[in-house]
Amino acid sequence: MSAGNHRLSQTLHPTILGADRQGIYGQSVDLVPLLTGRIPPARPQSVYVHTPFCFHKCHYCDFYSIVDTSDKQEEFVSRLSSELLNLQPFLAHRARTIFIGGGTPTLLSPHLWERFLPILAAVGLRADTEFSVEANPETVTRELLDILVAGGVNRLSIGAQSFNPRLLKTLERWHDPANVTRAVELARSAGVHNLSLDLIFAIPGQSLDDWHRDLEAALALRPTHLSCYALTFEPNTPLAVRLSTGQVRRLDEDLEAEMFLVTRERLRTAGYKAYEISNFAKPGYECHHNLAYWRNEDWLTAGPSASGHVAGLRWKNAPHLGRYLASQGLAPLSECDVPKPATRLAERLMMGLRLSEGIDSASVLADAELFGKAEVISATALECERAGHLHTENGRWTLSEASLLIADTIIGGLMRALDP
Numbered sequence: 001m002s003a004g005n006h007r008l009s010q011t012l013h014p015t016i017l018g019a020d021r022q023g024i025y026g027q028s029v030d031l032v033p034l035l036t037g038r039i040p041p042a043r044p045q046s047v048y049v050h051t052p053f054c055f056h057k058c059h060y061c062d063f064y065s066i067v068d069t070s071d072k073q074e075e076f077v078s079r080l081s082s083e084l085l086n087l088q089p090f091l092a093h094r095a096r097t098i099f100i101g102g103g104t105p106t107l108l109s110p111h112l113w114e115r116f117l118p119i120l121a122a123v124g125l126r127a128d129t130e131f132s133v134e135a136n137p138e139t140v141t142r143e144l145l146d147i148l149v150a151g152g153v154n155r156l157s158i159g160a161q162s163f164n165p166r167l168l169k170t171l172e173r174w175h176d177p178a179n180v181t182r183a184v185e186l187a188r189s190a191g192v193h194n195l196s197l198d199l200i201f202a203i204p205g206q207s208l209d210d211w212h213r214d215l216e217a218a219l220a221l222r223p224t225h226l227s228c229y230a231l232t233f234e235p236n237t238p239l240a241v242r243l244s245t246g247q248v249r250r251l252d253e254d255l256e257a258e259m260f261l262v263t264r265e266r267l268r269t270a271g272y273k274a275y276e277i278s279n280f281a282k283p284g285y286e287c288h289h290n291l292a293y294w295r296n297e298d299w300l301t302a303g304p305s306a307s308g309h310v311a312g313l314r315w316k317n318a319p320h321l322g323r324y325l326a327s328q329g330l331a332p333l334s335e336c337d338v339p340k341p342a343t344r345l346a347e348r349l350m351m352g353l354r355l356s357e358g359i360d361s362a363s364v365l366a367d368a369e370l371f372g373k374a375e376v377i378s379a380t381a382l383e384c385e386r387a388g389h390l391h392t393e394n395g396r397w398t399l400s401e402a403s404l405l406i407a408d409t410i411i412g413g414l415m416r417a418l419d420p
């Protein structure tokens, strides 16, 4: 549903892990002993749950989802429930954050939510859990919201993407923008006040004025949180095919950069803090679940194609509903790695420097020291600082505001300093 959350939760492996994996591959890997060896001392306190159904495939989407076969929903929820019960031994402290993403979680029938939420609550819910569910505006009903709230859900992340029907059509995103407003109002009336909206900019055919209008339409709904991502043409998506055949054109780079800057400025003046490059929150409403990813903390996972991380061990559940349904215990895996220290550190840099809080430089240098790279990373950071790309404050490295547009280049430079 949401570009941001999906990207975080599902693309860590291919994006970050390079050729130096100390991999454990194969579908027969048993995750249980691997996790048991790490817990304690690792104490995962976040859980991501992936629901794989959508009622239509948006053209920009490369996330694992299948066009709904309602007949599979019941079986899926039974399997998910048993998987969650199998995760319980690893959640001694229950969950500080739970995030149900997809796919389109709100496509699951209300009676299935009623069946599955008490199990999730028994496994992981605490009084203070940040419990988010991704929602498609078309599928939000008061009946469903009441069930979600009764089950402990206190945060809704609504995939608005754009309020412009023409641009939604370009994305082949099937919802009526009016339903975003309706979903927000319904959520508030049901008692959910922590509301996030996802928006996409740099859509083919979008003007700066179009983007201004989308931002204003989103702000008028007074969300507590906004995720604003530039459109990416993911390989093998219908949108990428339309790009390669000239049916759509990429937006001019300068225009995209201007949209990025306009976003930061407008949301800043509206009282939102850019706590991550693409994520903005009213004070106290940062998404703690996503912060766990960016801070390289531990999280458990359930559902096909979901990725998990505990004490350096990373894995991805197989993106295959049939295999998932046929399995028992924890989900079958498609990947399971213990990345080398250099890869792990590169990953920490890549995620941590996206945050406005930055990354603790002493811990980076200590980790780099383990494989003899402390000096070179320190020198590279100093170079970046001299060039005005990086600041050091209270022992933390942060990207300067002026360098955010070239964040990938700067972070890439630091990561390259870790190369053998």
Ligand code: SF4
Residues within 6 Å of the ligand: 001, 002, 053, 054, 056, 057, 058, 061, 062, 063, 065, 102, 103, 104, 136
């Ligand atoms: S709603 Fe669209 S973007 Fe979200 S998972 Fe489904 S197809 Fe992908």
